Amino acid sequence: MLEDPVLLSRWLTFITLGFHIIMATIGVGIPIFISIAELIGIKKKDHHYILLAKRWTRGYTILVAVGVVTGTIIGFQLSLLWPSFMQSAGHVISLPLFMETFAFFFEAIFLGIYLYTWDRFKNPIFHWMLSIPIVIGSSASAFFITTVNAFMNTPRGFDLENGAFTNVQPFVAMFNPAMPSKVSHVLTTAYLTGAFILAAIAAFHLLRGKTHIYYKKALHLAMIGCFVFSVATIVNGDISGKFLAYYQPEKLAAAEWHFETTDRAKLLLGGILNEDEQEVKFGIEIPYALSILAFNRPSAEVIGLNDFPQDLWPPLYIHYFFNLMIMIGMFLAAVSFIYLVFYYFNRFNSLNPWLLRAILLGGPMAILSIEFGWILTEVGRQPWILRGYLKVAETATTSGHVFEMLILFSLLYLALGILLPVILIRLFTKKSVESEIDKHHIIL
């Protein structure tokens, strides 16, 4: 195993991306909350919201810094570990890669300006306007990079003749069928994760006995985001199911352990698979649900795995990741829904400690769900790296030193993974909210 560059390259890519997507997701999700908090603060002349935006920005900046680092790593690692893939991809899908760098460039410039100009404008609305390029830049980066991933699932916009790419149409490649559902899902889940992390921080402080209205304002703002974006995530998650059923049926079938093509297909939750018999034990079955997920009709026919040659099956363990992702998504939606019901109906206390605990749990759960969903979609594409054209095994580096690099980068991520929370905690405990609010009063 230690000599197989393909497997090792997959592992190294896995840990790099697994680490990077945490930073990337938060980096895409949080700017909209910073921006809206600052705008509310300016419009309602409420300096609590301004302070909220400031403190969120501080944490955000450190995460972005680490995200820049891991993003640079994955940018280069794609070429270092998958040279043949990048060679092919370079021919067809380099446009969004190129534009992603532009979008990130744009974001980085304005983040630099935004951070250091809090008090440099007479009219604070000018400072708020600087946050718009950050929001656009970060979401646009997510958009462009997701188009590349979508392209790997549904490659379009070229002809392959004797190993050479001809008739290349960069925009067709970019706007491939997988793009809309993937982009939508990536963006709303990033907003959702950002919201839940911010809500979890506020809930944590409230649970610790802080009573300042600052935390309650933060919680409420974030929880509205949690609810709206969890609903959006469920909607486009459903659309993603329909996309899969239509364009990439083997991925859906593998995720659902759906072997025989049938109509009135059932949705399976959990279970243990006997692969030889293709039988499932201990699973919960929901009649018609898979047909509805796939085609919105209980009677629709869903293609099963047995219609595909077995060497093209994705690994079947993705079923569990699929289930876990959905369960966490439902949990997040339920928590935010309950919070809003409690909040709008005065009979309940929306700051109930048990509810706050559930919100606190929601933060790490949201990140886990991002990881599970990402594993589902990447492993579900196996054995292909460009579905139908190029297999993962054909494109890995032939170098014999991947194992050493795996160790090297693992140590790096371990160090960063320990230092990052330490630094963040130290940063936020050094200046408490209360002291900053008091200071602000003196200035006013």
Add this chain to the structure above:
Amino acid sequence: MINDFIILILPILVVFISLAVFFIWVFKSKEPYSNSSKNTNVKGDT
């Protein structure tokens, strides 16, 4: 075809609609917990 609309157009609309709903909701809702904050600092002179 309805399927193409759902798969290729609708998801993009979902993003924009959810952003719009979020912004409007946050702006239209009244100040949260404003009547239960007597035990804390009163808001600034703003």
Add this chain to the structure above:
Amino acid sequence: MIEYIGITVLWVFLYGYLIIGSIDFGAGFYSFYAKITNKKHTIRKVIDRYLSPVWEVTNVFLVFFMIGLIGFFPNTAYYYGTALLVPGSVALVLLSIRGSFYAFANYGARESNVYLFLYGATGLLIPAAFSTVLTISEGGFIIADESGVRLLLGHLFVNPYSWIVVLLAIVSVLFISASFLTYYANSAHDKEAFELMRKFTLIWGGPTILMSFLVFLTLSTHNPEHFQAMVEESWIFVLSLLSFLAALWLIYKKQQIGIAFSLVCLQFFFAFFGYGYTHLPFILYPYLTIYENITSPEMGITLIMAFIAGLFLLVPSLFLLLRLFIFDAEYVKGN
């Protein structure tokens, strides 16, 4: 035509990285130097005021170059990607340590000598690592045959040319950075920092030119073809030398420091573009040329269009950044 536009765009970005990156890398070194010699307040403040807002932008130039290279010349991904796994990974780890520790030290709570040391040391190691890619591009270190592409790391380590290039990279970084910080300290009316950085500029000026000559000399045996092309275009390198002498003269005389720094940029502009121009048509000698490995015209034209559209977005933004932090007298002074 597309191949020329493509390589020019890429080279401009690499030049941008060379200047901005050098300022950043060198500043890390001077920052550490100031700390251990207790000169904290003279140059640290100047360095921090410049670095804090712009450091993330630096990295993007590099990523941009890499992505652009793969976009315009996809085959480079295969050759360089396979060959550079080990040195590339090491450079990436150094870059990561530098970037994250800068953020930790700057936005985090505490200033730590360990962070500063890592920040300063990686500032010199990273340019050394990157410069070897240019060495490798001269040929002789990569073998491509039926069994794939391999890098002859051993050859690289015993080759005089590769070591001279590394030394040139390091002294250039220190020289460019010192001349910029001289200018910045001058604008900030920080006399102490100005004197110190001026001294460093004068100190590193000599080695920079010496190493450049040595690079010429060793290249003549390492890649005679490229050396011959350089001799034929020697006027460019003469211009580079003249810019250098003029810059050093102005800094020595303490006059027109802004122009002096521009002349340093010009010095490297001539040298870098002279080097790049005579390197053509090879991207990797002798395997990759820009003619045979250019991407399809459809993709090439689209990339150029995207690039132009991107410039309309970036140039005003960069202008704003520079206006607010580099050329804003009040900010530079620390008000």
